[in-house]
Amino acid sequence: MKQKRKTLKQRMNKHHVVAAFCSAPTPPPRMRTRNSRRRWPSPSHGACAAPLLPERHGQRERGGTCASGRRKRRKRGRREASCSGAAPARHHTRVSFLVSAGGKEQKRCPMAVRGKVAAFNLPPLPTVGEIIKLFRLQAQKQLSQNFLLDLRLTDKIVRQAGKLKNAHVCEVGPGPGGITRSILNADVEQLLLVEKDPRFIPGLQMLSEAAPGKVRIVHGDILTFKMEKAFPKHLKKNWEDEPPNIHIIGNLPFSVSTPLIIKWLENVSKKNGPFIYGRTQMTLTFQKEVAERLTANTGGKQRSRLSIMSQHLCTVENRFVIPGQAFVPKPEVDVAVVHFTPLVQPKIQQPFELVEKVVRSAFQFRRKHCFRGIETLFPESERLKKTEELMMAADVDPTLRPFQLSMSHFRNLCNTYRKMCEEDPSLFAYNYREELKQKKRQHLPKNTSQTEQTEEEN
Numbered sequence: 344m345k346q347k348r349k350t351l352k353q354r355m356n357k358h359h360v361v362a363a364f365c366s367a368p369t370p371p372p373r374m375r376t377r378n379s380r381r382r383w384p385s386p387s388h389g390a391c392a393a394p395l396l397p398e399r400h401g402q403r404e405r406g407g408t409c410a411s412g413r414r415k416r417r418k419r420g421r422r423e424a425s426c427s428g429a430a431p432a433r434h435h436t437r438v439s440f441l442v443s444a445g446g447k448e449q450k451r452c453p454m455a456v457r458g459k460v461a462a463f464n465l466p467p468l469p470t471v472g473e474i475i476k477l478f479r480l481q482a483q484k485q486l487s488q489n490f491l492l493d494l495r496l497t498d499k500i501v502r503q504a505g506k507l508k509n510a511h512v513c514e515v516g517p518g519p520g521g522i523t524r525s526i527l528n529a530d531v532e533q534l535l536l537v538e539k540d541p542r543f544i545p546g547l548q549m550l551s552e553a554a555p556g557k558v559r560i561v562h563g564d565i566l567t568f569k570m571e572k573a574f575p576k577h578l579k580k581n582w583e584d585e586p587p588n589i590h591i592i593g594n595l596p597f598s599v600s601t602p603l604i605i606k607w608l609e610n611v612s613k614k615n616g617p618f619i620y621g622r623t624q625m626t627l628t629f630q631k632e633v634a635e636r637l638t639a640n641t642g643g644k645q646r647s648r649l650s651i652m653s654q655h656l657c658t659v660e661n662r663f664v665i666p667g668q669a670f671v672p673k674p675e676v677d678v679a680v681v682h683f684t685p686l687v688q689p690k691i692q693q694p695f696e697l698v699e700k701v702v703r704s705a706f707q708f709r710r711k712h713c714f715r716g717i718e719t720l721f722p723e724s725e726r727l728k729k730t731e732e733l734m735m736a737a738d739v740d741p742t743l744r745p746f747q748l749s750m751s752h753f754r755n756l757c758n759t760y761r762k763m764c765e766e767d768p769s770l771f772a773y774n775y776r777e778e779l780k781q782k783k784r785q786h787l788p789k790n791t792s793q794t795e796q797t798e799e800e801n
């Protein structure tokens with residue numbers, strides 16, 4: 344009789360587990376999964392995981408009716424209960440969930456989906472590590488893929504975005520879905536995932552099924568993806584108002600994050616792309632040194648083109664550093680999480696291209712006096728005269744080094760250069776590098792300023 348009742352209970356458990364994966368948004372009343380045994384059920388639909396997921400439901404039920412099965416389960420239960428909060432990320436594949444009859448969390452390994460950010464609980468899922476194994480998602484070095492498996496860390500990244508309850512979020516490069524889980528746990532309204540590598544799509548579909556109606560997956564390149572229509576129109580806010588409840592979050596490869604932030608800064612300046620909705624906030628990871636450049640102050644060692652371009656358009660905050668060893672595989676460098684909020688008024692009120700040109704020229708020779716870079720704004724024939732005119736009118740000491748120039752120095756330089764371009768409409772089209780190339784092609788004798796290598800970082 345006792346044995347019969349247990350079997351029924353087990354059947355109920357099985358039913359709830361399946362339901363959780365198929366469509367039910369609520370967690371099962373009581374469930375145990377032992378991930379090393381791969382007990383999770385396969386998703387019932389979608390082209391994603393079915394062929395790779397082992398079918399174990401029958402085995403589970405049979406195991407429950409014999410004495411040795413019960414002994415094994417008791418032993419396993421003790422092991423699960425001993426899973427401590429200090430478990431390192433690599434232990435995460437052995438994590439289990441224990442949820443009580445009321446759906447209230449009794450005990451759950453802190454490595455699992457939780458943290459202050461959690462406001463919505465995904466049903467039990469295979470861990471990120473298991474998804475990687477299950478779908479054989481080896482990181483591709485040429486795509487600079489480095490994954491975050493520690494969900495405390497992904498929660499921490501997501502917390503940097505602020506309150507996400509009912510927010511519309513776009514995650515760039517979700518990969519195996521660590522950050523994705525933390526975003527979903529923050530009780531967002533809608534999550535748009537843009538992933539370039541098709542190998543990750545089935546694992547993401549699995550997450551999508553665990554949070555029905557919330558996730559939209561786009562297989563595409565974020566550098567070309569059009570964000571203008573990505574979110575509902577009613578979320579639009581005036582630029583002067585508080586930022587809309589729209590966030591961009593992502594841990595992108597370094598090769599993509601720098602060109603992407605430059606593109607998005609241009610979008611901020613033109614109020615298009617993701618900023619058609621207002622002052623959309625971004626929480627993104629960068630190589631630590633790039634994050635330092637983005638946030639460097641006047642006189643700082645890392646002060647560069649990126650510092651001026653980002654800080655004149657946004658409030659930029661370097662929130663925290665993630666050591667390289669937190670990623671799998673470990674990259675050569677550390678990573679920093681940077682938060683951007685577009686400013687109501689840019690600090691330099693000139694077109695993006697003009698500011699970019701002045702700033703790029705100024706940092707052309709970063710160890711030399713700033714006039715050496717600034718003079719590359721002018722054709723050789725009138726270089727000296729025009730550079731003097733610009734520096735005088737902008738009230739900038741020509742012997743300062745580029746990294747010593749403040750935002751107001753750059754504002755004055757841009758405003759004066761704009762006036763000079765209005766007086767001489769051909770000036771803005773002048774391109775120093777083009778001139779150099781042409782001269783090289785013509786085999787003209789080179790003077791020092793022509794042969795000098797530019798030092799500006801790109």
Ligand SMILES: C[S@@+](CC[C@H](N)C(=O)[O-])C[C@H]1O[C@@H](n2cnc3c(N)ncnc32)[C@H](O)[C@@H]1O
Pocket residue numbers: 486487488489490491492515516517518519520521522537538539540543563564565566593594595596599
């Ligand atoms: C560094 S991995 C991070 C993966 C995951 N977000 C994490 O934190 O574990 C970068 C991810 O971005 C994806 N990715 C790379 N370039 C991309 C692009 N241009 N557009 C969209 N996704 C891209 C990669 O395929 C990979 O999944």
